[in-house]
Amino acid sequence: MAARITIAEIAARAGVSAPTVSRVLNQRGDVAADTRERVEHLLAEHGYRRRGAPAPRPWTLIDLVFDDIDSPWALEVLRGVEDEAHGLGAGTVVSAVHGRAAERRRWLDNVRGRESGGAVLVTTGLDAALRAELQELRIPVVVVDPAGGADLGLPTVGATDWAGGRAATQHLLDLGHTRIAHVAGRPDLWCSRARLDGYRAALDAAGVDLDRDLVATGAFDYRSGFEVTSRWLADGAAPTAVFAASDQMALGVYEALRQTGRRVPDDVSVVGFDDLQEAQWSSPPLTTVRQPLDQMGRLAVRTLRRITDGEDVASPRVELATELVVRASTAPPRTA
Template identity: 50%
Template sequence: MGTRIKLDVIAAAAHVSTPTVSKVLNGRPDVAPRTRRHIENVLKELGYTHRPPRPRRVGLIDLIFNDLSPWSTAIVRGAEEASLAARTRLAVSVIPDEAAVERWLSSVDRSRTDGVVLVTADLSPSHRERLAELQAPIVLVDPVTDPVADLPSIGAGNWAGAAAATDHLIALGHRRIATITGRLTALCSHQRLDGYRAALARAGLPIDPALIAEGDFAYESAHASAIAMLRLPDPPTAIFAACDQQAMGVYEAARRLGLRIPDDLSVVGFDDIPTAAWMSPPLTTVRQPLAEMAALAVRTVLSPHPTPSHRRTELPTELVIRASTVPPRRA
């Protein structure tokens, strides 16, 4: 009887029917998003706290990118393998701007989902609130900024990978080592830059601002930065690029200036996309466990005992040494 009275009170305060309140309290999906938000606000005002049961699975996981890049294939492959193992379908969406985010949120409100894996996401507070209304687990893969406290995230050991790449060049005898970063609005770019700096500092080598260029993970910007660096009076003998696409830009810059890789310039990338092994010469790079990161994210959202929300999981990277790095002709 007490529960019935409480439902009536909530329904009266929200100006909705008692069955509608019951649906919200029990996590039923057949309530309009705006109505659900209104009732939940009334519940808060009345001091009524509840934890609705997780809705029954619908057999669908959403994998969301804000952009597609050469390493997206590995992410999709890893997520698909984990989804197939769980007998769950995978829906892949690309939402590059605010309007696309709103369209996707509206569509998923209607269709429901068992979990959302967000790749390289930079979520606004309003979008985090909207995602929370889905009442489905959410995991971030390689978040752009420091992950928010209430969402688990999965990434790679960016700092360690960059330090290993720089250590490798130092061990070969390079002393003028440049780097082309990714966008410095991205968390991974700061981590890789910090790893590069730490390796130089450990070796007692100076950190020359002229040998640090900010890129944007793209071929074109890396090509322009490499041209400028290689035309310096005292140019670098090695360049660490923050991704393999940027390393391709460095290759072309060296070719245009009549330099040979690795004889005149050693190059290291990051990611180990498939084309890295096909470049001429094959590229030394840091392998990110992209497929493993995506598979872990899918298993996390489907787990009956999800990863604690405050936890960030980092998988180790691996330096893959190929033919683009050799000792310098000049130290």
Template identity: 55%
Template sequence: MASGSRARVTITQIAREAGVSTSTVSKVLNGHNDVAEDTRTMVEAVMQRNGYHRRPSRQRGTLVDLVLNELDSDWSLEIVRGVDEVLHEAGMDMVLSAVHGRAEETRQWLDRLATRRSSGVLLVVSELSAQRREKLAAMGVPVVLVDPVGGAGEDIPTIGATNWSGGMAGTSHLIDLGHRRIAHIGGPPELNCSQARADGYGSAVQRAGLTVPAGYLSHGDFNERSGYAQCRALLDLPEPPTAVFAASDLQALGAFEALRERGLRVPEDISVVGFDDLPLARRVSPPLTTVRQPILEMAALAARTLLRLIDGETLENPRVELATRLVVRGSTRAPA
């Protein structure tokens, strides 16, 4: 490695030159004892030869904070799994917090963060106000947002998914099957991901030359109860839909329950598409056709991105969206 590049040497370059993984270099930097002594000596020699030093402000220990709004869903568990796998490999520990969308709990979490001196923070579907960004910046703590809801600020890296494309794919699948009366059960309208999925639905309908009747587009939240209530409202319309695209798998399952109560069958009487591809989507009957959001991969990439920031690296692209894709199962078919 050329000496002229020393000022820009990264942990990835150190790992490449030493012939080891970036997680091994992270373990050496963090003083973990599960690295062979000869490997540790070699990595330290490569770092010394290239003048690599961790930024002093990042030398804060081995803790990373993972903050979610809720912990009671498969979606949250997938996030925790993805983050834990990466941090475990890097020899880092995770502090898990749920703020339940409440300002007071968020403030308490920030106060605790200051005392335990975490190396970095992963925020998941959490609003990050300018005041909180300033407080985190004052602590010198790098932050990465997963599935951002907006207002992150240009200086905060984000990891998301192609929600618009997913909304388009789920709706287009129903159109290709021959459905013309397609409703959308949406998530919270103030969330970027919800609006993008709804926009994808609207674009697919418009491209097919279809109209959206009154009552066919509604917003609630991403849980099962919301899907149940919104589907009941759809069934009460003078001309109910023959297909429903839900903004989450949980909403789709709520729709399943509302349809069963009315004596309707999926997909014989009405087709249902979800969004997320949670593990439960494969276990329900019939198995749910859904748009796969790579939740595990998003979480893992967010954790790796945070580790890069902790080690003083500069990100080539602070805004990343991973691809969604349609997974066709048994909950969709041509209209009767």
């Protein structure tokens, strides 16, 4: 291995004495700003490390960052990330930044105080500022199912949302439904748009006209699924099937139907999206589009590892396949 660079060598390059470099290293105040900057730059450039300090063991830890840990969604990603990292001998540091700048800063401060082999971001609040700060920390970053929008040039892992939306809708069409409602997800996320477009594409291909009254926007959560469906029922929109863009919204749909005395799937069929564990545990078990969240987490970790190893990460965005999982919440419409 290359001999470690010493303070004396840095001093020579910077045209100062060794004590001056030492002062910069030890954060003493009595150094001219421009001298300090020059020295710090050289220190960073040559990867200076104090003599006693052992070279930091790489990949002792990786970071997994969520906006919030309150969704079962997060659990599935965590399980994949933890297991893959564990297999590589790394621990997984989990953080929730709640989309707040102060929390984000606190996380960054924490990372600075230790080593991190890389960060898997599962956050919709990814902007250029955060990107710059991460770059400064020099740790690899991979994004799981991001808001998209601005292409930040980071490797991302997603799922085939459009194909999933199409498959869910096609399943309902195949059962004989034509009045198929859609509860879309948060409009600021690309994945919502892709699922909606898949829904439309399936209807188009089947020659079924889109009824705009049967498309409403939710926020991916239980409450919005409940509210949107309650409104439809109150307005007499009467869909025979509902495709919700998340399992949690689908469970809200269930409850709205139950409260009005309707049965799933006898009166209305319901399809979700995600295949959280909740989908198996609902009554009836939910037909849904499986998004391999754990696999997405695993792939994100492997990608971090490949970046660390200096391999080329071929594609900036990888989409893992979604898959329709048919359970007991879908059936032919009553009138068929």
